[in-house]
Amino acid sequence: MAKLVVESLIEAGKATAAPPLGPALGPTGVNIALVVAEINKKTADLKGMQVPVKVIIDTTSKTFTIEVGTPPSAALIKKEAGIEHGAGNPKTDKVADLAIEQIIKVAKTKSDSLLGKDLTMKVREIIGTCQSMGILIEGMDAQAALKAVAAGQFDAKIKSGKTEITQEERAKLEEEKHRLEEDFKKRRSEYETKAKQILKEQDGKDSKKIRQSMLEAGIPIKIVDELAPAEKKDASGGKGGAKGAPAAKGGKK
Numbered sequence: 001m002a003k004l005v006v007e008s009l010i011e012a013g014k015a016t017a018a019p020p021l022g023p024a025l026g027p028t029g030v031n032i033a034l035v036v037a038e039i040n041k042k043t044a045d046l047k048g049m050q051v052p053v054k055v056i057i058d059t060t061s062k063t064f065t066i067e068v069g070t071p072p073s074a075a076l077i078k079k080e081a082g083i084e085h086g087a088g089n090p091k092t093d094k095v096a097d098l099a100i101e102q103i104i105k106v107a108k109t110k111s112d113s114l115l116g117k118d119l120t121m122k123v124r125e126i127i128g129t130c131q132s133m134g135i136l137i138e139g140m141d142a143q144a145a146l147k148a149v150a151a152g153q154f155d156a157k158i159k160s161g162k163t164e165i166t167q168e169e170r171a172k173l174e175e176e177k178h179r180l181e182e183d184f185k186k187r188r189s190e191y192e193t194k195a196k197q198i199l200k201e202q203d204g205k206d207s208k209k210i211r212q213s214m215l216e217a218g219i220p221i222k223i224v225d226e227l228a229p230a231e232k233k234d235a236s237g238g239k240g241g242a243k244g245a246p247a248a249k250g251g252k253k
Contacts, residue, residue, distance in 0.1 A: 002058075002059040002060060003056055003057065003058060003059065004028055004056075004057045004059050005054060005055070005056050005057070006021075006024045006025055006028065006054070006055040006057065007052065007053070007054050007055075008020050008021045008024060008052075008053050008055075009050055009051070009052055009053070010039065010043070010050070010051065010053055011047075011048075011049070011050060011051075012043035012044070012045075012046035012047050012048065012049050012050070012051045013040050013043050013044050013046070013047040013048075014040070014047070015036045015039040015040050015043070015053070016036060017032045017033070017036055021035075021036070021039075021053075025055065025057075028057050028059065028062075029059075029062050030055075030057050030062050030063075030064050031062070034064075035055055035064060035066070038064075038066050039053055039055075039066055039068070042066055042068045043068055045105075045109070046070070046071070046076075046079075046109075048079065049071050049075060049076075049079060050071070051068055051069055051070065051071060052068075052069035053066065053067070053068055053069070054066070054067040054068075054069070070109055070110055070112075070113065073106060073110050073125075073126060073129045074086070074129055074133060076106045076109055076110065077098070077106055077126070077129060077130060077133060077135060078133075080098055080102040080105065080106060081095070081096035081097075081098055081102075081135060081177070082096070082174070082177065083095055083096050083177070086132070086133030086134055086135065087133060087134025087135075087184075088220050088221070088222040089134070089220035089221070089222070090131065090132055090133060090134035092187075092218070092220070093134050093184055093187065093220070094134050094135065094136050094141070094180050094183075094184075095133070095134050095135060095177070095180055095181070095184065096135050096136070096173075096176075096177045096180065097135070097136040097137070097138070097139060097173055097176040097177065097180070098130065098135060098136070098137055098138075098173065099137075099138060099165045099169055099173060100123075100137060100138055100154045100157055100158075101157060101162050101163050101164060101165050102163070102165065103123055103126050103127060103130070103137060104119070104123060104157065104158060104161065104162065104163050105163035105164075106126045107119060107122040107123045107125070107126045108122075108161065108163060110122070110126070114126075119158055119161065120149065120155075120158050123149060123154070123158055124146060124149055127142050127145050127146055127149065128142065128146075130142050130145075131143070136176075136180075139176075188223065191218075191219045191220060191223050192223060192227065194214075194217055194219060195214050195217075195219050195223055195224065195227045195228070196227065198210065198213050198214055198217060198219075199227065199228070207228065207229040207230060210228050210229065211224055211228045211229075214227075214228055
């Protein structure tokens with residue numbers, strides 16, 4: 001039984017017989033419409049994302065199987081949260097709040113590539129990713145959410161594998177996201193005011209010292225990069241350090 005593998009990157013839920021998939025499948029003699037329908041069915045939950053798809057074709061019977069890869073956990077989390085970027089400073093800034101069902105959904109989607117031996121352990125892995133992105137879980141920061149999982153607070157939902165939330169629950173999460181956005185804007189304004197004050201107080205000083213003062217004041221690196229003068233480069237192109245060696249004397253004129 002000979003097999004042929006066709007791989008392609010497609011937009012989830014929107015595969016068509018157009019390039020790149022259609023022309024690649026054409027010579028195989030497989031029913032392209034059926035392949036497209038199956039791909040769209042398997043990727044329906046990932047709509048709006050680019051996903052790798054592998055079509056494995058039996059060249060004798062013209063039957064096929066579909067294997068769908070998954071985007072990184074962070075991309076799936078951002079999709080659930082409805083955000084484009086995680087927090088620049090996740091320790092202090094929070095950008096969204098997710099229900100445990102959404103965490104379970106991501107854990108199940110990424111199940112094959114996670115290390116956890118069961119769904120509970122895989123949920124813990126996804127919560128760990130949320131921690132690095134500044135995303136809350138059920139109103140808790142990641143550390144508190146991990147403790148809640150360990151205490152069995154979400155056992156019933158994890159055991160059931162529930163991945164959907166109600167429209168009312170989604171609306172509340174959206175409202176919380178907007179509140180976090182407003183809070184971040186306020187905090188950013190405070191950071192910028194503090195950074196500008198440091199710039200004024202240390203006007204004329206070495207740029208490295210100015211940046212260090214900002215970081216010590218708790219100003220996120222993103223804002224420091226935006227407002228502080230760039231560190232001066234030495235003659236060799238590096239930052240700071242000794243100046244380039246002087247030219248050698250003597251030699252032919």
